[in-house]
Amino acid sequence: MEGAKVETRKREFSGKDAGSVRKQIADAHTQEMVHRSKPCAGKVGIVQALCGTGVFLGLWFVPAMMGYNLIDQPVETLRICFALSFPVLLISYSTLRLQPEICPMWWAAFRGLLSLPVGIVAASFVGTVFGAPISYESAVKTFHWAALISALTVVPVAVVVGGSWSTWHRLFARTEPDGPLELALCLSAHCAAIGSWVGAWPMPLDWERRWQEWPVCCTYGTVGGYLLSVIFSIAWYSANRGASSEGEKKKVN
Amino acid sequence: MASLFRRLVTLGVVALLLQMIGLLLFVLGFFPVKPALDGMSGAESFLPFCKVDDINELDRPLHDEQYDFQERNLDLPAKYDRLVFMVVDGLPAEFVLGRDGRPPARNFKSAMPFTQNLLSNGSALGYHAKAAPPTVTMPRLKAMTSGAIAGFLDVAYNFNTQKLLGDNLIGQLARAGWRMVMLGDETWLKLFPNLFERHDGVSSFYVKDTVEVDNNVTRHLDYELENTDWDLLILHYLGLDHVGHLGGRSSPLMDSKLREMDSVIERIHQTVLSKSPLSSRTLLVVVSDHGMTDGGNHGGATYQETDALALFITNPSTKPDLQVSPEASGSTFLQDAAYQVDLVPTLAILLGMPIPKNSVGALLQPLFSSLPPELQLKALELNSWQLLRLLRRRSPHSVCIADICQNQKTTDGDRSSPPSKQGDNVLRYCTLFNLAEEKRKQWSENGKEASGFEETKEAYLQFIRPTSEWLASGSTEKRLTFVFSGGLLMLLSTVLFLLAVYQIHKATFEDHSSKCEVLRVGTSRVLILIAVGGVSVHAASFGSSSFVEEEQFTWHFMLSTLLVALVRASLQQFKFESDDAADAISDPKDLMSENSDTLLADCRVKRKHNPAIGTTADQSRLLLLVTRRKLITNQVFQICFLLVVGRILRSWHRSGVNWTHLPDVAKTLENTYPPVIAYIRAGCLFSVTLMCCWIVPKSLPESIRRITQLCLILSAMLILLYFTCSLPGLTSRAAAWELGAWTTVSAQGVYCLLGGSSLLAFATFPWILFSRSPCKVSSISQEEIGLLAESVQENLETSTLEYSVKRSMYATGLVFVSCWSLLQLLLQQSVNAVPIALLLFQLLMAVNLFHTAHAWAPRWISVLTLHWLGASAHFGLGNSNTLATVDVAGAYIGLSSHSTVLSGILAFFITYGSPLLYMQGLLLSINRPRALQEKKISEFSQAWLLEDIILPCILPLAMNSIILTSFTGVLYIMQDHLFVWSVFSPKYLYVVATTVCTYTGTLLFVAVGGYSIFVTSFRIQQMDGVGVAKRKV
Incomplete structure (x- = not known):
């Protein structure tokens, strides 16, 4: 399941620029720039912690304050969660954008915004193909779930990386992240997707609980996977802070 | 290499044999067929238990004598001479009697005022008569008349047999000369053909009709109720079940339907039970065959489905007959839980008949409470004897039962000493029986006091109740040695299969990794994780009954996961200019070898068309890049x-158990506008035929292509003829008979055409398609040929072998797949036409995908994907893990006479249409021979045998054996689970059938592959012989 959304999305893009070689060269150029300007691990950790808190608050606390919960009002809750976490993700990740000297912050946020509908379409497709019901009510739920999951997977990458398809390819098709930022992006996207996948397993059980319905348990899986990845990567940074900076120094030498 | 082949083949065959033996042992040990008694009970059933044995041993032809049990039975005369047996299909007892001491819902109560009144004034006695699963009408009727609950395998054996052959109440009544009338569900006519003087059978086919179906029964009531020429009147009302199927328990139609039933009961009561001269000797029994779930379905084992009704109503003047026990009279909502089979001994004794031989029911004692104590005890004794007879049949070597007999013969033997030290159930029942007999003896010796009577009665009931339950549960002793040795053998075979798969994987992996390591290793790791993880999760999920019931979700989810992973693997091959630049610098050749042959071919074609590009290395690389991207996008x-x-x-049929009642595509089509299905079906037939004609292999000579296409079109036309003839409501009834003959003939014609063309393709294609491989000899320089003449000769043979075998296998596979799809269109229910067409397209698409993708998809991935596609689509055709979804109707298409074997095979074909299609698809998924044309002669080796012949045989067997073995383990662990007979055992039958399906598919593959190899090598030898002869000349 991992990276599926992105890949389906990529398919659309690859169709567009299949022939244009010049763009490819530009991409290669961007990639080189990526290697040059890497944000430090500490900043990535802070951004991730911020996003994690945003998602956490958005799914549990704010809806609870407004009298909603995911099980009884999944659509409303997902909407609140999305409304809260999406701006946080957009703004905080755009501080981490590559090539800040060329690319202004509004542009980074804008391309994140652009990527959202594409992500929603792709995620809805994958969700439906995996078995999400097709009736109108369910389609609304699928749409909201797709919005949340693409905000957690596609949007940060679009904000940070932009149109560098080779980086997208490296992150999602090959899973070979380079550096703490890419690791964070790759890990959280994969964890959210895999979490959603795992979350679907209890659905056929005959426990007749309302949380087994689409998309409640998948949402729990998505957010759970995302939060786990955030916690894990922050822990990893704080543990490896000294080591990684030494490593980078060595590379420079 | 050769030794590896031999080892793998031996391994596979040994594992297969072990699995077969193990499966057989396990099934024999785990599912004991319930031993049943033959013949009908006669006068001997009124004799003491052991004396009957003597009679049997002496072989006195008692059955042929005058039927004289009425005389023998003078001490327990019949209480009723006339019976009205009213079946209300699907009525849950809860509607009439309430549940857990609570009265029924108010609307139900007010809908049946008369019945409720009867219950409250004590002239009716109601029971929750628990029905045994499967809660479907025909098995329930069998149980209600014969009193036997079939063993699990019996249900499977008797799937097609309709006539009730065992000893049963209706048969007994017929033998006693009762005249019978049946109105209602025609199932009765199938069960008891030629027994009824008058009958009007209604069909339960049109579930949407809730009114006419019951009016057709009620319209005869005026006549029949006035009439006195019948002794047994059976009324079977289907309407309530239809109401349930349409709207569930809370359907708005339910109240009016209950009111209708109540009025029928009232009418019968007012006429037959009150006014008729025979009224005091007439009994009205209202029963339901099963209950229904909230959604109105039935078939399973939940309380709601098994909660059937048994209501006994008698003449108001003989009201004290039905003394309601004092504590219950306050609230009329009796909590007496009984079993449906209890009807049989109760009715038998009430009507003065012998209890049918295999009845496991217990007497409903309250119905006898008006009889004098002696007769009550006599009735209990008869029931006990009959149960004891069954008990002896069930455990024939039990010492204690033999002892009971001896004790009876030698009256006062050493009764006190326990017969043996077996602490099993049978011993307990023996002791209880002895106790009851003793009590009875004491009672009669002590002058038949009232207190002693109650005690004796209790003693008998204490024997009868648990014995009956034990006999009904079917828990006969399992043969543990069989079970364990079978399980061990299956485990061993699984290990062997996995070993074989591992060896193949290792060998092919080594073979490939020499060519291109990096990409395939990376791809393979994720795919291996998904394959191994998927199979393990699937095997582990059987531990939960929900996952067994809803297996379609698991399959679909796993398949989607695999396909998404394939998307990822395919995108991994996507290359960017910058990557290529790096690659090109390091090793320009590398790029070429990684790419698939097809890609190169495409590239060459392009270059031919446009010679302007492709001169310099840079440009050719660019071209390659673009072509590769196009390929990946495709x-x-x-x-x-x-x-x-x-x-x-997945959405075509909502398979499974818990959500079947929800709408799906098939149901929507059927419910909205049925005629449209016929058009869709015809459209699917057209497109499938077109597709089949198009895919007839182009490598064949033109004439043979034409003949094959002609055969396919001809059979498609016959299928169309069949469709038109079998359209319901097309013509009048008179013409229907003629059309029936036509349908049979056209279906048989289709069988002949399709079977014939498949057989011909199988037999002739290896001969027709033999040819020297068109691979490039020229690429080897002349000196090399001179130097390596012998090895080149050898390679030439190998390449010819590979080329010809693959070509013929591919062509045969295409013909097989076409014929199979057309056959499925004929056999499957009409809504399944679209899924079949989709399946064919899906298969061809998958095959095409793996032909272009063998650069990154190892061979086992394609086999695995095809296997999973087939297994997932199995549920898409409406199958599930309950026996109820087996399409028995389709199994009679084209059969002019009843044949269990043929209809069994057809039912198997229908049920396993999709997995078998994909097993045939394995023939197509061998690497396409076209790709071989690009190979150099020096590249040929025997390795293709491993990938294209051995792997497609071993891998499906291995995956199936994992499922088989793990589910065998689950079944053994779950043997005391509540759902063992309703969920796990039916699934085990399916697992066994899937195993048979895998065997069939593998056999087909081996047959086609082996035959092609045999023919081709024979031709090569022949050719060589000619060559040698020429050289000599």
Whole structure:
């Protein structure tokens, strides 16, 4: 399941620029720039912690304050969660954008915004193909779930990386992240997707609980996977802070 | 290499044999067929238990004598001479009697005022008569009349047999000369043909009709109720079940339907039970065959489905007959839980008949409470004897039962000493029986006091109740040695299969990794994780009954996961200019070898068309890059197509148990406008035929292509003829008979045409398609040929062998797949036409995908994907893990006379249409021979045998053996689970059938592959012989 959304999305893009070689060269150029300007691990950790808190608050606390919960009002809750976490993700990740000297912050946020509908379409497709019901009510739920999951997977990458398809390819098709930022992006996207996948397993059980319905348990899986990845990567940074900076120094030498 | 082949083949064959033996042992040990008694009970059933044995041993032809049990039975005369047996299909007892001491829902109560009144004034006695699963009408009627609950395998054995052959109440009544009338469900006529003087059978086919179906029964009531020429009147009302199927328990139609039933009961009561001269000797029994779930379905083992009703109503003047026990009279909502089979001994004794031989029911004692104590005890004794007879049949070597007999013969023997030290149930029942007999003896010796009577009665009931339950539960002793040795053998075979798969994987992996290591290793790791993880999760999920019931979700989810992973693997091959630049610098050749042969071919074609490009290395690399991208885009689209088709198939039928009542595509089509299905079906037939004609292999000579296409079109036309003839409501009834003959003939014609063309393709294609491989000898320099003449000769043979075998296997596979799809269109129910067409497209798409993708998809991936596609679509065709979904109707298409074997095979073909299609698809998924043309002669080796012949045989067997073995383990662990007979055992039958399906598919593959190899090598030898002869000349 991992990276599926992105890949389906990529398919659309690859169709567009299949022939244009010049763009490819530009991409290669961007990639080189990526290697040059890497944000430090500490900043990535802070951004991730911020996003994690945003998602956490958005799914549990704010809806609870407004009298909603995911099980009884999944659509409303997902909407609140999305409304809260999406701006946080957009703004905080755009501080981490590559090539800040060329690319202004509004542009980074804008391309994140652009990527959202594409992500929603792709995620809805994958969700439906995996078995999400097709009736109108369910389609609304699928749409909201797709919005949340693409905000957690596609949007940060679009904000940070932009149109560098080779980086997208490296992150999602090959899973070979380079550096703490890419690791964070790759890990959280994969964890959210895999979490959603795992979350679907209890659905056929005959426990007749309302949380087994689409998309409640998948949402729990998505957010759970995302939060786990955030916690894990922050822990990893704080543990490896000294080591990684030494490593980078060595590379420079 | 050769030794590896031999080892693998030996391994596979040994594992297969072990699995077969193990499976047989396990089934024999785990599912004991319930031993049943033959013949009908006669006068001997009124004799003491052991004396009957003597009679049997002496072989006195008691059955042939005058039927004289009425005289023998003078001490327990019949209480009723006339019976009205009213079946209300699907009525839950809860509607009439309430549940857990609570009265029924108010609307139900007010809908049946008369019945409720009867219950409250004590002239009716109601029971919750628990029905045994499967809660479907025919088995329930069998149980209600014979009193036997079939063993699990009996249900499977008797799937097609309709006539009730065992000893049963209706048969007994017929033998006693009762005249019978049946109105209602025609199932009765199938069960008891030629027994009824008058009958009007209604069909339960049109579930949407809730009114006419009951009016057709009620319209005869005026006549029949006035009439006195019958002794047994059976009324079977289907309407309530139809109401349930349409709207569930809370359907708005339910109240009026209950009111209608109540008025029928009232009418019978007012006429037959009150005014008729025979009224005091007439009994009205209102029963239901099963209950229904909230959604109105039935078939399973939940309380709601098994909660059937048994209501006994008698003449108001003989009211004290039905003394309601004092504590219950306050609230009329009796909590007396009984079993449906209890009806049989109760009715038998009430009507003065012998209890049918295999009845496991217990007497409903309250119905006898008006009889004098002696007769009550006599009735209990008869029931006990009969149960004891069954008990002896069940455990024939039990010492204690033999002892009971001896004790009876030698009256006062050493009764005190326990017979043996077996602490099993049978011993307990023996002791209880002895106790009851003793009590009875004491009672009669002590002058038949009232207190002693109650005690004796209790003693008998204490024997009868648990014995009956034990006999009904079917828990006969399992043969543990069989079970364990069978399980061990299956485990061993699984290990052997996995070993074989591992060896193949290692060998092919080594073979490939020498060519291109990096990409395939990376791809393989994720795919291996998904394959191994998927199979393990699937095997582990059987531990939960829900996952067994809803297996379609698991399959579909796993398949989608695999396909998405394939998208990822395909995208991994996507290359960017910058990557290529690096690659090109390091090793320009590397790029070429990684790419598939097809890609190169495409590239060459392009260069031919446009010679301007492709001169310099740079440009050719660019071209390659673009072609590769196009290829990958195509692959991704193809996989997305597979995903979408898989999703459509998933939603076509809502298989499973818990959500079957929800709408799905098939139900929507059937409910909205049925005629449209016929058009869709015809459209699917057209497109499938077109597709089949198009895919007839182009490598064949033109004439043979034409003949094959002609055969396919001809059979498609016959199928169309069949469709038109079998349209319901097309013509009048008179013409229907003629059309019936036509349908049979056209279906038989289709069988002949399709079977014939498949057989011919199988037999002739290896001969027709033999040819020298068109691979490039020229690429080897002349000196090399001179130097390596012998090895080149050898390679030439290998390449010819590979080329010809693959060509003929591919062509045969195409013909097989076409014929199979057309056959499925004929056999499957009409809503399944679209899924079949989709399946064919899906298969061809998948095959095409793997032909272009063998650069990154190892061979086992394609086999695995095809296997999973087939298994997932199995549920898309409406199958599930309950026996209820087996399409028995289709199994009679084209059969002019009843044949269990033929209809069994047809039912198997229908049920396993999709997995078998994909097993045939394995023939197509061998690497396409076209790709071989690009190979150099020096590259040929025997390795293709491993990948294209051995792997497609071993891998499906291995995957199936994992499922088989793990589910065998689950079944053994779950043997005391509540759902063992309703969920796990039916699934085990399916697992066994899937195993048979895998065997069939593998056999087909081996047959086609082996035959092609045999023919081709024979031709090569022949050719060599000619060559040698020429050289000599």
